[in-house]
Amino acid sequence: MAQTSITDEPLEKLMDINLNDLLRRYRSHPFKDYPIETPHTGMVSFKVKEGQVVKGPGGEWLHRPGTLLYIIEREGNTKRVTALWNGKVSGIRLDLEGRFVEAGELLLFIRHQLDKEEIIDRILTQVLYILPAPQRARYFLAPEISIKMEKRPEGSVSVESGDEVLIMSLMKRDTVISYKGVPGALYKVYFKSGAAVEQGSPLLGICPPDKLQYVQKVIQRIRTEWEK
Amino acid sequence: MSKERVLIANRGEIALRIIQACKDLGLDYVVLYTKEDEFSLHVRIAQQEENGFKRAYRIAGYNDPNEIFSVADEAECTAIHPGYGFFSENFGFARRAAMRTRPLTFIGPRWEVIRDLGSKINTKRLAKNLNVPVIPGSDESIYNELEAEEVAEELFFLQKEQGIQHPSILVKASAGGGGMGIEEVSHLDAFRRIYRRIQNYAKRQFGDEGVLIEQCLRDYQHLEVQLLCSSHGEVVHFGTRNCTIQSAGRQKRVEVAPGFDPAVCEYTFDARAVLDRIVEYSVRLAKHVGYDNIGTWEWIVSRDGSPYLMEVNTRIQVENETSACISRLNGSNEPPSLIRDQIRVAFGDKLGFTQKNISFEGTSIELRIVAEDTKRGFAPWCGTITRFDYPDEPWARLYSHVPRDTPYKIPTEYDPNFALAIIWGQDTKQAKERAKQFQNRTIIEGKGANDESIITNLEYLYNRIDDVLQF
Numbered sequence: 001m002a003q004t005s006i007t008d009e010p011l012e013k014l015m016d017i018n019l020n021d022l023l024r025r026y027r028s029h030p031f032k033d034y035p036i037e038t039p040h041t042g043m044v045s046f047k048v049k050e051g052q053v054v055k056g057p058g059g060e061w062l063h064r065p066g067t068l069l070y071i072i073e074r075e076g077n078t079k080r081v082t083a084l085w086n087g088k089v090s091g092i093r094l095d096l097e098g099r100f101v102e103a104g105e106l107l108l109f110i111r112h113q114l115d116k117e118e119i120i121d122r123i124l125t126q127v128l129y130i131l132p133a134p135q136r137a138r139y140f141l142a143p144e145i146s147i148k149m150e151k152r153p154e155g156s157v158s159v160e161s162g163d164e165v166l167i168m169s170l171m172k173r174d175t176v177i178s179y180k181g182v183p184g185a186l187y188k189v190y191f192k193s194g195a196a197v198e199q200g201s202p203l204l205g206i207c208p209p210d211k212l213q214y215v216q217k218v219i220q221r222i223r224t225e226w227e228k
Numbered sequence: 229m230s231k232e233r234v235l236i237a238n239r240g241e242i243a244l245r246i247i248q249a250c251k252d253l254g255l256d257y258v259v260l261y262t263k264e265d266e267f268s269l270h271v272r273i274a275q276q277e278e279n280g281f282k283r284a285y286r287i288a289g290y291n292d293p294n295e296i297f298s299v300a301d302e303a304e305c306t307a308i309h310p311g312y313g314f315f316s317e318n319f320g321f322a323r324r325a326a327m328r329t330r331p332l333t334f335i336g337p338r339w340e341v342i343r344d345l346g347s348k349i350n351t352k353r354l355a356k357n358l359n360v361p362v363i364p365g366s367d368e369s370i371y372n373e374l375e376a377e378e379v380a381e382e383l384f385f386l387q388k389e390q391g392i393q394h395p396s397i398l399v400k401a402s403a404g405g406g407g408m409g410i411e412e413v414s415h416l417d418a419f420r421r422i423y424r425r426i427q428n429y430a431k432r433q434f435g436d437e438g439v440l441i442e443q444c445l446r447d448y449q450h451l452e453v454q455l456l457c458s459s460h461g462e463v464v465h466f467g468t469r470n471c472t473i474q475s476a477g478r479q480k481r482v483e484v485a486p487g488f489d490p491a492v493c494e495y496t497f498d499a500r501a502v503l504d505r506i507v508e509y510s511v512r513l514a515k516h517v518g519y520d521n522i523g524t525w526e527w528i529v530s531r532d533g534s535p536y537l538m539e540v541n542t543r544i545q546v547e548n549e550t551s552a553c554i555s556r557l558n559g560s561n562e563p564p565s566l567i568r569d570q571i572r573v574a575f576g577d578k579l580g581f582t583q584k585n586i587s588f589e590g591t592s593i594e595l596r597i598v599a600e601d602t603k604r605g606f607a608p609w610c611g612t613i614t615r616f617d618y619p620d621e622p623w624a625r626l627y628s629h630v631p632r633d634t635p636y637k638i639p640t641e642y643d644p645n646f647a648l649a650i651i652w653g654q655d656t657k658q659a660k661e662r663a664k665q666f667q668n669r670t671i672i673e674g675k676g677a678n679d680e681s682i683i684t685n686l687e688y689l690y691n692r693i694d695d696v697l698q699f
Contacts, residue, residue: 040288041298074298100302103288103295104263135610135677136640143428171608171644172408173477174429194432196641199677 019218022123023225030114034085038105042074043098046107050092054083054110070107087112116226120219121188127218128187128205131179133197137170140193142177145186157186159206166203169194184208187215231256232575234335235300236270238311239290241627241648242544243270246309249567258303260287260296264639269629290314293321300332307333309571316543319343335574337521337542338459344517345540348440349402355537358516360509363445363528363536369402369438373423379441380419387443394446399423401430402438409433410478412444445528445536447699450474451487451503453510453525454551456566458573463514464583466551466566468503473692475598475606475685482689483547483594484659484696485554492656493698497533506535513540522548522570531699544570546596546648549625553592553652558585590652591659593696595667595689597628597647599638599674602688608644609683611676612637618649619669623662625650635674656697663693 038044047068048054054067066083073079087110096107114122133139141149142164148157159165160183168175188205191197207215233256236246243259247270250257259274261284274283285303287295291314300308308325310316322339325332336342345351349369352362365383370376380397387395394414399422401409409429411422423439431437454466468487471480487506488499510525524541544567552563558581573579599609613636618626628647630636638644651666653659667690674682 040292041285041295041302075294075301077294102286104286169432170610170640171642172433173608175607 019123019221022126023119023222026114026119026122030119032085032112032114032118033090034087034110034112035106036069036081036108036110038072038101038103038107039079039081040072040074040103041101042072042079044096044101044107045071045073046092046094046097047071048089048092048108050089050094052089054085054087054089056083056085056087072101083110085110085112116223119226120222123218123222124188124205124215125190125202127215128207129182129184130202131165131181131204131206132200133168133191133203134177134199135168135170136196136199137168138194139191139197139203140167140169141189142166146193149186149189155185155187155207158183159186179206181206182208185212232307232333233258233303233305234307234309234571235296235303235305235332236260236309236311237290237296237315238309238313239265239268239270239642240629240645242311242313242546243268244273244629245549245567245627246311246571247273249565249571252565252568253571255571257283258299258305259284260290260299261285262287262289262641264641267631267634267636269631272631293324297324297328297332301330305332307335307571307574309335310543312541312543312545317342317346317541319346333574335521335571337519337523341517341519341521342542345513345519345523346542347402348400348539351537351540354517355509355513358509358512360513361534361536363442363538365397365442366440369436370441371438373420376423376439376441377416377419380413380423381416383441383443384416396444396446398442398444399426400440400442401426401434401436402440403430403434403436408477445530447531448472449488449529449697449699450480450538451506451527451529451535452545452547452551453507453527454548454566455510455514455519455523455525456569456573456579457514457519457521457523458579459520459576460578461518462579462582463511463519464579464581464586465507465511466555466564466586467588468506469547469550470697471547473695475600475602477606479596479606480547481596481598481685482692482696483550483596484656485550485592486588487697489591489656489697495533495699496531499533502529502533502535509535509537513537521573522566524548546645547594549627549648549650550592550594553625553650554588554590556587556589557581559587590654591656592650592652593659593663593693595649595651595663596645596685597649597670597672597689598685599644599646599682600685601683602685606685609676610638610640610644611674611680611682613646613672613674613682615671615673616647617671618647619666621662621666623652624666660693660696664690667693 056066058064090109092108159179163179165179166177184206187207190202236259261271271284285299315321319339319342322334325334352367355362366379383397396414413419427437450472452469457463469485470487471483473482490499506527526538528536548566552566557564601607626649630646651663
């Protein structure tokens with residue numbers, strides 16, 4: 001297995017954000033349009049209409065599925081696809097109703113209003129020390145880090161230069177990625193294990209100990225100022 | 229043969245070769261592609277030839293059998309060609325194709341044959357029973373770490389007993405193939421770490437975490453025997469080839485047919501007799517299991533000329549054309565198309581020729597052109613190919629899914645192999661000269677994400693051409 005290391009922007013950048021500007025920008029357009037595409041081929045049957053309000057998963061452990069969006073049938077098996085976000089249905093492709101569709105076919109959008117925690121997540125990408133994806137590839141947390149994260153609360157797993165943090169699966173080869181940067185707490189994991197991540201997209205957010213207070217201040221301020 | 233419609237369930241250059249074979253046989257075809265492959269030449273050609281009938285379907289992934297069968301039904305296909313892809317050696321897939329409500333002809337051996345020979349472990353067991361020599365090691369999949377360690381310990385001990393100075397073993401994903409999921413362990417202390425890594429890799433890539441442990445032979449040549457069989461009990465061979473030149477990750481890079489050439493290289497053994505022996509052993513095993521399609525028998529030949537069967541690839545291979553290129557049917561000047569023959573026999577045809585009709589002429593060399601950095605452990609290079617030119621010569625063929633008239637971004641989901649060049653010469657000397665000439669006149673340009681120039685293995689291939697066929 002090959003080895004490589006990644007690093008990113010200088011530490012000074014951590015403080016170099018204008019929180020007021022960021023918040024103003026998000027307030028003027030607090031939405032994210034999520035495209036809903038078919039996960040695979042099959043026959044599609046819609047269960048929502050244009051403009052319908054849908055709900056994402058609910059319950060204490062998000063165990064209640066969201067609103068049923070559509071059913072796709074392939075090889076005699078049906079898959080019920082539910083909304084992963086609260087929002088409103090737009091751009092629905094009713095012309096595909098009852099038809100065989102290919103994988104990745106755009107079916108509709110869900111216009112989702114960002115909530116406080118999502119705003120925090122977005123702003124943190126500009127506050128934390130970010131490790132971006134060096135290539136478009138599939139990423140996994142290194143087994144050691146993954147085990148630690150399962151056992152300890154968020155933000156308490158620390159990393160330092162030389163630690164094996166990620167496995168990049170690219171062109172059918174696995175490459176171990178070692179961390180190279182300021183030591184700190186692994187504050188945020190931005191990818192889903194095994195998912196394809198575009199080059200440059202954030203993978204991990206690291207918070208150096210001396211900046212922890214600042215990061216918490218930013219979070220506190222958003223929590224106080226963001227209405228919803 | 230009635231009008232059949234073949235679903236081509238693989239990507240890259242092999243999809244193009246299968247398209248051509250279908251067209252030669254007057255068969256319809258349909259291709260699959262993923263989002264990452266939408267600019268691949270096999271998709272473009274299929275779309276250009278649609279004529280009101282959809283020939284290219286986008287699927288979620290080549291490794292999802294439901295996607296393949298779903299498109300096969302939608303496109304009304306009657307057969308599936310798995311190429312040399314994920315399902316080509318998966319007996320479960322072949323069985324499903326044959327036994328589903330709407331059966332499809334699987335273009336490959338019967339599923340029972342794939343079951344018996346598709347697994348390296350079963351193959352070893354069968355070979356042992358037929359007195360065909362195999363590499364020392366485990367003859368069943370290992371799932372238990374302690375058991376694995378015991379086997380490893382024993383293999384290290386045996387090598388020390390034989391006086392081997394630097395003993396080592398190979399840990400292999402037993403469901404793997406094509407050189408994927410193999411690592412060498414040269415000290416028992418490192419075994420557990422590597423075992424876990426391979427097990428983890430095998431589970432993710434092949435859905436089976438079984439591991440095979442073998443003695444790592446050194447100073448050997450990697451040979452192959454190309455067979456073609458039919459369901460009528462016919463077995464012929466198209467000679468041998470030598471695939472010893474491989475990347476650090478055990479991926480073949482230069483292949484030559486025939487497997488040895490005593491006219492240009494000195495061997496400490498009777499090279500022709502060894503080639504005859506491995507052909508005879510391969511045919512013996514093929515006849516025993518009732519092999520009924522195309523297949524490759526892979527061999528290790530040690531410096532003293534001892535052959536060991538490594539595995540059987542129950543499929544068409546990247547390098548099959550290297551053997552075809554030196555084969556002549558009934559004295560024809562044109563090499564046979566093994567893919568065409570593979571499709572014919574899958575539909576129940578007889579071969580239409582016997583071993584006596586096959587003769588061999590000259591030497592062929594295949595160069596696998598890959599975007600990789602051979603100086604950094606063959607690390608794959610990612611980026612866009614902006615220019616790809618190669619000489620047009622009667623003695624050379626090139627297969628590639630990379631379009632020549634538009635920039636092509638190499639998908640990061642798959643191998644960075646992007647072309648195969650096959651060169652023929654009247655003898656090994658001429659084949660080598662022509663291979664070098666071909667390489668010299670091939671131009672590849674491209675840019676990476678940070679505007680850096682493309683890195684390919686062209687120079688490496690050039691430098692290795694002189695090493696072929698010798699220990």
